[in-house]
Amino acid sequence: MSLRHxxxxxxxxxxxxxxxxxxxxxxNLTVPNPPFPPPFQTLTGVxxxxxxxxxxGIYLLPQNLHLLTTGATGLxxxxxxxxxxxxxxxxxxxxxxxxxxxxxxxxxxxxxHRFYQAWQQADCDIQHATQANPSGCxxxxxxxxETTVSSGSNGDAQPSGGFVSWEGSTxxxxxxxxxxxxxxxxxxxxxxxxxxxxxQPVMGGTGANSIMLGFGDALxxxxxxxxxxxxxxxxxxxxxxxxxxxNFYTQDGYSGGSFSNCSDPSQPGVGPILNYxxxxxxxxxxxxxxxxxxxxxxxxxxxxxxxxxxxKDNPTYGVSNGGFxxxxxxxxxxxxxxxxxxxxxxxxxxxxxxxxxxxxxxTNVYCNICNPFQYQTSVMTNxxxxxEHLKDVTDLDNDVAHGTLPAVxxxxxxxLLDGHPASSKWILFEAFTKRxxxxxxxxxxxxxxxxxxxxxxxxGGYWDSGYIQPIDFFGDGSRIPLIVVSPYSRGGRxxxxxxxxxxxxxxxxxxxxxxxxxxxxxxxxxxPVVKRSNPYVPINGPAIGDLVEMFQFPKQEHEDHPKQEHEDxxxLS
Numbered sequence: 373m374s375l376r377h378x379x380x381x382x383x384x385x386x387x388x389x390x391x392x393x394x395x396x397x398x399x400n401l402t403v404p405n406p407p408f409p410p411p412f413q414t415l416t417g418v419x420x421x422x423x424x425x426x427x428x429g430i431y432l433l434p435q436n437l438h439l440l441t442t443g444a445t446g447l448x449x450x451x452x453x454x455x456x457x458x459x460x461x462x463x464x465x466x467x468x469x470x471x472x473x474x475x476x477x478x479x480x481x482x483x484x485h486r487f488y489q490a491w492q493q494a495d496c497d498i499q500h501a502t503q504a505n506p507s508g509c510x511x512x513x514x515x516x517x518e519t520t521v522s523s524g525s526n527g528d529a530q531p532s533g534g535f536v537s538w539e540g541s542t543x544x545x546x547x548x549x550x551x552x553x554x555x556x557x558x559x560x561x562x563x564x565x566x567x568x569x570x571x572q573p574v575m576g577g578t579g580a581n582s583i584m585l586g587f588g589d590a591l592x593x594x595x596x597x598x599x600x601x602x603x604x605x606x607x608x609x610x611x612x613x614x615x616x617x618x619n620f621y622t623q624d625g626y627s628g629g630s631f632s633n634c635s636d637p638s639q640p641g642v643g644p645i646l647n648y649x650x651x652x653x654x655x656x657x658x659x660x661x662x663x664x665x666x667x668x669x670x671x672x673x674x675x676x677x678x679x680x681x682x683x684k685d686n687p688t689y690g691v692s693n694g695g696f697x698x699x700x701x702x703x704x705x706x707x708x709x710x711x712x713x714x715x716x717x718x719x720x721x722x723x724x725x726x727x728x729x730x731x732x733x734x735t736n737v738y739c740n741i742c743n744p745f746q747y748q749t750s751v752m753t754n755x756x757x758x759x760e761h762l763k764d765v766t767d768l769d770n771d772v773a774h775g776t777l778p779a780v781x782x783x784x785x786x787x788l789l790d791g792h793p794a795s796s797k798w799i800l801f802e803a804f805t806k807r808x809x810x811x812x813x814x815x816x817x818x819x820x821x822x823x824x825x826x827x828x829x830x831x832g833g834y835w836d837s838g839y840i841q842p843i844d845f846f847g848d849g850s851r852i853p854l855i856v857v858s859p860y861s862r863g864g865r866x867x868x869x870x871x872x873x874x875x876x877x878x879x880x881x882x883x884x885x886x887x888x889x890x891x892x893x894x895x896x897x898x899x900p901v902v903k904r905s906n907p908y909v910p911i912n913g914p915a916i917g918d919l920v921e922m923f924q925f926p927k928q929e930h931e932d933h934p935k936q937e938h939e940d941x942x943x944l945s
Contacts, residue, residue, distance in 0.1 A: 382464040385541040386519050387452045390445050391481035392538070392794045397444045401425075401735070408735050410440040410788060411479070417441070425735040428766045430788065431722050433810070436803040440788065443478040443797055450538040453481060462541070466835060469545035476553045482794035483514075483543035483833030484522045487632075487668035488611035488624065488641050490575035490833075490849055493517045493543070494840055498651040504906060507652065509840045511850070515541035520618045524625030527606055530617050543835050547798065556802040557855060560809075560826070565861040565922045569838065569908050570854035572830040573872040573894065574847045578792075579670035579741040581830040581849075585782075585873040586705045586744025588893035590846050591698060592664040593631050596674065596681065598702035598749070603631045603665050607696065610640035627696065630669040634660035634845040645845055652842060656914045659844035659892060666846070667698050670741050674700035675752035677728040677740075677762070701747045704889055706780075706877050707761060708750055715884050716778035717761060718771075719745055722786035722804075724764040737786030742829065765808075772811045777818060780880055783808055793832050801828075809857060823858035823923070825876060841870055843894065843914040848872050856922045863924070868907040869917040870900045878918035 398409055399417030401424075412418045418440050422429055430437070445455065452459055455474035456467070470476045494509045501508035519537040547553035573584040583591050595601040609632045610623035622640070623629040635658070637643040649656055660666065674697050676682050682697050710717045721727075723738030731740070740746055743762070751757045765785075771777040784790075791801030805826055813819045831850045838851040854871065874894035881888060881895060888895045899917050900910035 382515065384460075385462040385464055385467070385544060386515055386537070387459050387462070387540050388456055388542040388545060389450055389481055389538055389540040390447050390453045391542065392449055393445050393479040393481055394443075394794075395445055395448055397441060411444050412441050415441060421735075425733070426723065426726060426737060428725055428764060430737070431765045431785065431807055432789065432800075432803050433807050436806070439477065439797075439800055439803055443475075445479060450536075452540070453542075456545075462544075466544050466546050468548050468551070470547060470551065470553055476547070477797065477799050479797055480545070480793045481539045481542040482792065483539055484518050485577045485830055485833035486524060486624070487574070487576035487580065488609060488621070489517050489521060489524075491645060492619075493835075494575070494849070496648055496840070496842070498648070504909070505839055506909060507840055507842055509842075511835060511837060511840075514543040514835045517619065518543055521621050521624070524629065525614070525621045525623065526625030527623045527628035530614055530620040535617070535620050542793075543833050545834065554798055554802065556806055557826070557853070560855050560857055562864045563862060564855060564857045565863070565865045565867060567854040567856075567867050567869070567871055567919075567922060568851070569868050570827065570852060570871040570875070571838075571840065572828075572847065572849040572852050573843075573874060574668075574830070575849045576669050576830070578739075578829045580668055580846070581873065582742045583667070583744050583747065584846075584894070585829070585876065586707065586748075587703055588706070588874045588877045588889050588895045589659075589703065590666040590668075591701045591703055591747055592661070592666050594699045594701065596699040598700075600664055601699075602663075607631050608633075608640075608665065609668060612640050626670065630667060630671050630696065631665040632668055633663065633665045634658055635662045635664065642845075649842055649845070654913050656842055656844055659846070661892075668846075672697040673740055673743070673746040673752075674698055675746055676731045677724065677746070677758075679752045679755065679758060698747060700749045700752070702749050704750070705744060705748055706880060706889055707745055707748070709881070709886050709889055710780060710884075711757075713884065713886055715780065715886070717780040717782075718763050718767075718778045719743055719761060719782040719784070720763050720765045720768045721784045722765045722789065724762060725766070737788050739784060739787055739790065742784050742790075743782075768808070769811055772815050772818060775815060775818060777812075779884065791828065791832075820859055823856055823861065825919075826853070826855045826857065827873075828852050839908050841910065841913055841915075843872075843897070843916070854922075856919070858923065860923045860925055865924075867921045869902075869921045870908065870910050870915065871917045871919065874916050875919050878916065879920070882918050882920070 397411040397413040399413045457471050493514045495512040496509040498508045522537045549558045572581050574580040593603045606628045609629040611621045614620050614622050633639045634642050637646050721738050727736050727738035745751045785804040789800045789804040790796050791798045831852050836850040877895045897916045900915040901912040
């Protein structure tokens with residue numbers, strides 16, 4: 373695999389395509405419109421789905437349920453998205469996704485967001501380093517990677533007619549908040565505090581980045597009993613191009629290839645990244661333990677919700693990813709650190725209760741790869757730990773109402789509402805967030821001491837122009853949003869400090885006086901030191917902030933709490 377590619381710039385972008393975005397709305401749950409509707413055809417269809425498949429409800433305010441009935445493409449999958457103006461002649465560069473023919477309330481194609489693909493897209497070379505961009509990452513190969521390999525080969529040979537991308541150059545699309553996109557998040561950013569230098573911690577997708585949010589580290593393949601082991605050959609990544617192809621990986625995909633032994637430069641794909649890290653002036657440690665094969669993409673957790681092991685000996689194992697799991701993990705998480713000091717915490721995952729009843733139903737909205745604690749032996753093998761710490765979002769409302777919300781809460785929407793391109797849309801994630809904030813604000817005693825941190829697991833594969841700080845073999849990746857909503861973060865401020873998911877861990881540890889998770893986890897990294905001329909780039913890298921700059925706390929302890937807002941910043945346009 374090469375991190376660089378020397379083709380000439382496009383005259384015009386490869387046309388963006390529809391990928392797996394839903395073609396039509398339907399109330400027929402037997403229609404193969406994966407994974408299932410939305411969009412539904414009617415609100416009656418929404419209510420029918422809730423009755424039979426999500427009896428505890430979908431976590432939206434009633435007035436926002438109609439958002440599940442709109443936005444179908446009207447186009448076949450993997451065809452040119454003619455909703456985009458001038459789609460066959462787009463200039464070489466970013467383009468606005470939304471228009472009169474493609475409104476904000478629409479389902480979009482899903483750009484590739486996998487590990488080695490993201491490293492290639494970042495286009496990093498120390499020879500391109502400048503004072504403003506000392507990592508030399510040009511972010512210049514997004515369309516090329518989308519159209520040469522996309523989401524992986526799964527070990528299959530390239531089709532005889534050549535590889536055909538399902539999404540084209542979708543990654544170059546962007547939402548325009550100045551034109552009315554993301555109205556609720558824009559309103560929150562205007563009233564509270566936005567970080568414009570927050571990053572996904574791992575190159576790639578949801579699973580690995582969600583793991584980092586709980587562990588500050590990557591997880592490795594084990595024998596299921598806590599010992600280092602070697603994965604089956606078809607689960608080891610090989611991003612080297614197949615013979616006679618431009619960039620079509622040898623072994624990669626959801627049904628083959630997701631682990632790498634990054635301690636060994638002779639392993640496929642590993643050497644170029646290690647060489648690049650070694651070329652940087654501060655030479656960041658790859659942080660790859662000897663003979664450990666680390667999970668780089670999306671595999672199911674080693675446990676079902678009831679603590680039973682999801683293994684290949686079980687005929688229903690690994691349903692969502694075609695039978696591929698990461699074995700039970702002995703690695704410590706922030707949950708262990710909180711437990712040691714008796715600090716309360718919970719993970720609220722939408723659809724958890726239904727998932728517990730039958731984890732293999734394709735209509736489950738719960739996201740198992742999004743819950744870092746579901747990978748973990750110390751939580752999943754202990755019934756008391758599971759009962760106390762793993763909850764549904766419906767339990768969130770009860771905890772808020774009774775003042776029993778724990779000190780630290782993770783809140784995750786299900787697959788219908790998470791904003792993921794193709795299977796969801798951002799307006800649904802906005803509506804989910806609105807209900808969470810409205811719930812917390814309904815308890816004034818709770819709200820006055822609460823900070824709600826809104827972010828995404830990763831960037832969804834979309835292009836970004838921001839600086840990337842190489843921290844270790846795993847990332848960082850591109851910038852993603854972070855908005856902090858709190859009585860102590862009001863004012864529409866923008867903070868430039870360098871952050872990633874480990875910053876949330878550092879904030880938790882600082883606020884409650886806790887130890888770091890382990891000797892190697894990213895929460896050990898220092899806070900950034902910067903030059904006034906460039907606040908985005910730490911000069912003591914690798915360095916990650918602890919989010920303290922996002923807040924403005926009273927200077928004296930006896931000061932009253934900030935007054936409550938009177939403006940209604942919760943309205944969703």
